[in-house]
Amino acid sequence: MTRGRPEPVQVVKQRRDAALRALLSGVPYIQYLGIQFDRRGDELTAILPFDEKLIGNPALPALHGGVTAAFLEVAAIIELSWSLMWEEMETGRLDPATIRGGAAAPAEDHRFHRGLPAHRTAARCLCAGKGEPVGAALCVGPCGGVAGQPRPAVRAGDGAFPDAARARRACGIGGWRDLP
Amino acid sequence: MTDVTALARRFIEAIPHSRALGMHLESLGEGRVVMTMPYDSRFVGDPATGVLHGGAVSALMDTASGAAVMCHPAAPVSTATLDLRIDYFRPATPGQTITARAECYHVTRSVAFVRVTATDDDEARPVAAATGAFTLDRPRAAP
Structure with a gap:
């Protein structure tokens, strides 16, 4: 049995990043909310940096329930699209130009466990497999900042999620490694 | 009741995210609320069709829904979403204002x-419907 030469890691990384960019770009609502995705291997972490416009209850302050819903929905749809295109992408058959920005109209079920501190949130989505429902769980870090001061969600030495790795661990995503 | x-109305109009999305309170009273949100290209979820996210x-x-709770005769001082279960029926027609009618029953x-139900111009065919549970913070009784 003969096998072709393995591709350079850099080529694999570039292809994955281009595919993810294609999936995210062109969806105005994702840009509007400021949702970012951090990729490690095939694993995605959705991150929602603080922004004043996302506040629902200024007295607490807490994120708007609709923002939480939208954030989970975006995370779920992107994870679903990502997992469905993974195989084709890995073989190099997928042309990033043909990827459509994540769009779908899922039947959803949101459960709010408590009012979310408006500083830092990270979503974890589990895709059980093709054809099966996507379950979305939400993880919240303790308040690490002051309301009204926009700041990036992932910044070294900063509050609950100083980096994406900690955000992952907080979400219960174990065995984090520096994958391509 | 006016109080x-x-x-x-004050509670709803102070919500930064609602203002950011251009939501407008059309009518409210006795646990019922009608709110609208004009179409905005920034809130599009599918750039190929222009359908709202x-x-x-x-x-x-x-x-x-939160507004309907706030104007319930129980006169809560605050509320927050506990649970919101949404069914989407169809994509909202691009360019049309979305209207949400909520009832705290x-x-x-x-x-x-x-x-709560959400409709666009075709009110006979809702875009989405949801049922929810919200916290109800009652005013403290006078000492």
Whole structure:
């Protein structure tokens, strides 16, 4: 049995990043909310940096329930699209130009466990497999900042999620490694 | 009752995210609210068709539901979403304003129950519907 030469890691990384960019770009609502995705291997972490416009209850302050819903929905749809295109992408058959920005109209079920501190949130989505429902769980870090001061969600030495790795661990995503 | 609706209106109009999404309170009273959100290209979820993102519709329904709780005769001082279960029926027609009609149909000591539907110009065919549970913070009794 003969096998072709393995591709350079850099080529694999570039292809994955281009595919993810294609999936995210062109969806105005994702840009509007400021949702970012951090990729490690095939694993995605959705991150929602603080922004004043996302506040629902200024007295607490807490994120708007609709923002939480939208954030989970975006995370779920992107994870679903990502997992469905993974195989084709890995073989190099997928042309990033043909990827459509994540769009779908899922039947959803949101459960709010408590009012979310408006500083830092990270979503974890589990895709059980093709054809099966996507379950979305939400993880919240303790308040690490002051309301009204926009700041990036992932910044070294900063509050609950100083980096994406900690955000992952907080979400219960174990065995984090520096994958391509 | 006027006090309740005035308080509810203030509560709703102070929500930064609702203002950011351009939500407008059309009418309110006795646990019922009608809110609208004009079409905005920034809130598009599918650039190929220009259809609004489901999350924006969720946000409108969530806000309208919370508003319905706030103007319930129980006169809560505050509320927050506990649970919101949404069914999407079809994509909202691009370019059309979304209208959410919410009704707070039952309250207990600390929880309010709400149903809400979202429609575009074709009111016979809803875009989405949801049922939710919200916290109900009652005013403290005078000492």
